[in-house]
Amino acid sequence: MRRRDFITRLAASAGTTYAVMQALDLIEKPATAQKSPFQLQRRGGSKSIIILGAGLGGMTCAYELSKVGYQCKILEARERSGGRCWTVRTGDKFTDTLGQTQTIRFDRGLYFNPGPARIPYHHVTIDYCKELGVPLEVIVNLSRQQYIYRENAGSLSGRKVHAREAIADIRGYISELLAKAISKDAIDAPLTVEDKEKMIEFLRTYGGLNPDLFYKGSSRRGYSTYQGAGDAPGVVDDPYDLSALLELGFAGNESFEFGFNQQMTMFEPVGGMDAIAKAFEKQVGRFITYGAVVTEIRKTPDGVQILYKDKSGNVKQETADYCICNIPLSVLKDIPSDFAPDMKEAIASVEYAVTGKSALQFNRRFWEDDEDIFGGITQTDQDITQIWYPSTGYLSQKGVVLGYYNFGSTAEKVGTLAPADRVALSLEQGSKIHPQYNNHFEKGFSLFWSTVPYSIGGWAEYTTDVRTTYYPRLNQPDGNIYLCGEHLSYLTGWMAGAFESARLVSTQIATL
């Protein structure tokens, strides 16, 4: 049973959430208990709630609270729901804060998720997909056929190294070195004789070592000529030099998929990530006012007052007992409000990830046809950083590849280019890895999250200091105003962060 289920179930019935949370560390996790569905207890009656933002957090609050009788209204600045949970398809238009407009012209049936694109197996996101009937398919977050391609990495520079080659080789060398050190008793660790023997045995298998404990290559790294019928046992090339592999410096690439949020099994909704947003919209769409740009957030003696501009530019207002503010802090900090000074300081303290993506439609799936790559992510030290191959539409004719996905100063550098230039950069750098880019490119799209209206950044990025100093304040209501969203969680950048926050805030309000 998940912590969150305990929290929310107990919190809903037993009072304050924080006390319950503290108690929870004492509760042991049962091995295979059936999870309880999240269910607020009816308590607050028909109080009114104004929710700012129809992203996943805001819609989840409306979904959960309206189920138990709260009167919910949602104001959404965009003309659509979902916020960063977003999929672009042909005909869609996107204009950034600099006024640069792109019209998406992918073929019908093709799409791209500019925001979140993966769902880890252990996230609450999956529970909501089940509850709301969103079909999922596996997103291949690692494919052993994907490349590590570096331009500044010693002797393997400019070489398309398959992940499986580098991985098999480095594990082989690590195992060889350690097994030999152990067998020579050069290890200064409290290992019994039996432990040492078992460790060497482990390393022999783990590394694919020969009887003398040398790593001399292995079919794990693949065949340069494949195995086949008749006289075709396959040819395995010699491993890369250890020095060359160390220069390649791919530890981060390899261990990327060790992370708890990046491990297989990962999912994506069939047909695009916005299937999740649409599923919520189906439940709470009747509460949403689109094109409503919040201009002021005010406290009243017994509730809240929100001013917003509607589609026609007219200023309107809503009042309610409570406000759940799902607006990213990067936007919220510039909205006039009655937040207390310490809350304003906390809101302004959180940095947002600088990140961008591009999408490239090709008229032939050459990565599959020519290179046996099905899903997965090629990693490069070029500005584009990553190339994602689609995990959908296998063996079909066309496909949309993620042409870059970068962060930080690289993203800033690329993001400040005009959209067409970003696409051109994706093509230029990507074509070093896939020369087929030049013959098969059809259409592109790119965005830089720092210039996406009403988002202004990728996701909340907490330094340890900000997490310690300001995060607790952000999690406390200010009067009757509760903040909500991925930024109010330890799962920043994940849709699950928004869901968890929405469940927590909903529980807090429902237990008042």
Place this chain on the structure above:
Amino acid sequence: MRRRDFITRLAASAGTTYAVMQALDLIEKPATAQKSPFQLQRRGGSKSIIILGAGLGGMTCAYELSKVGYQCKILEARERSGGRCWTVRTGDKFTDTLGQTQTIRFDRGLYFNPGPARIPYHHVTIDYCKELGVPLEVIVNLSRQQYIYRENAGSLSGRKVHAREAIADIRGYISELLAKAISKDAIDAPLTVEDKEKMIEFLRTYGGLNPDLFYKGSSRRGYSTYQGAGDAPGVVDDPYDLSALLELGFAGNESFEFGFNQQMTMFEPVGGMDAIAKAFEKQVGRFITYGAVVTEIRKTPDGVQILYKDKSGNVKQETADYCICNIPLSVLKDIPSDFAPDMKEAIASVEYAVTGKSALQFNRRFWEDDEDIFGGITQTDQDITQIWYPSTGYLSQKGVVLGYYNFGSTAEKVGTLAPADRVALSLEQGSKIHPQYNNHFEKGFSLFWSTVPYSIGGWAEYTTDVRTTYYPRLNQPDGNIYLCGEHLSYLTGWMAGAFESARLVSTQIATL
């Protein structure tokens, strides 16, 4: 470009296959050349070919050779095509060689692949799926949430160890030990100072080490209480003891997915493996006579003569210019024939894998609902050896789990039980890992390949001796009779072995 494409293309135009194969080691593999489709050259005209067995190998021969004008007939002992490429569904009946009959009663829409169940990304199987329009989905061959569950493994015996926990911990300890040995200059290897620094840096990331190069656990092993919103940073448990991990002895479990044929990305056809057989049947079904049990294989002065019993038990005969014999050697060795003595000896020399599987339908996907397991394989030292969770129908109500998949003496032991007892064993042992088995089991099915009529074994298993001594002979025609199948390849046990063999044999015949 793949070796097999070179082989078949060159062989088809340039004469004998073996000479070409030898020459091929001189040809360098282009980085991203477009693959040529396999295409026989029209040459033999309208010679007649009798094919024994409508498995994948036999049907592929008929498909490729009929395209270029050969007259093909296929005799198939079963009432269906596909051989071991097989899917069972409700209403299907299966009777083994001991006369034990099972009627499959899975719910409509649920199914089970008793034979091959996975397709590696680099196999020719995928090319045929593309050519014949067989939709594929990812089969999750590794899920970090799957368990390692051992009953005789020291202090972790009887504990459901998540793969990610064991993997994160052992990589951590390996990295710690090696990094320390290197930093103490205890490694006897030609590493420069710079190499050593880079190696330690690599291990720091690879193992998730702390600044002092100790492994003290990591979120990679998962959280005992998950990260969430508000005051929920997640709780990471201490790692398992290194000694305990070594006793667990899971090197084989972990490195299983390092193998070139087991790496991600892997596929399965949507709706069942027999979609591949059906796709070929659509192409060549008109050539197939079902229920035709071959009783004699004879040479004639200018061709071949085949005697068989038809459905009514009448002996019939077919003559042709050539015979392609796709019958497993385990069956073929007992069919009266005119094979030369050395060929008969070779046929009788090859052992077949002893292996079996069971399938269990549950009325609730508790592995998903309760345990966050989506696909993947739990490994155990019990007789059942493996539990496979379905990689299809995620988040739906019911599912079919593979209850055991074992080999060798364990398979022999389980396989000799009555089918119902094998299912009972799957339940009894599996319920130690998933107590939910007891409440949610509905229907089972099991088979033991040694008692599957017309297969009599899993797949060809070559010892090095047999491969050296007899395999070359099996690959040479005996008169006008050519053997074909997975057993004539280095991809034994894989459908690709049958496809590669069929392409090779077809090429040999077409270039005569």
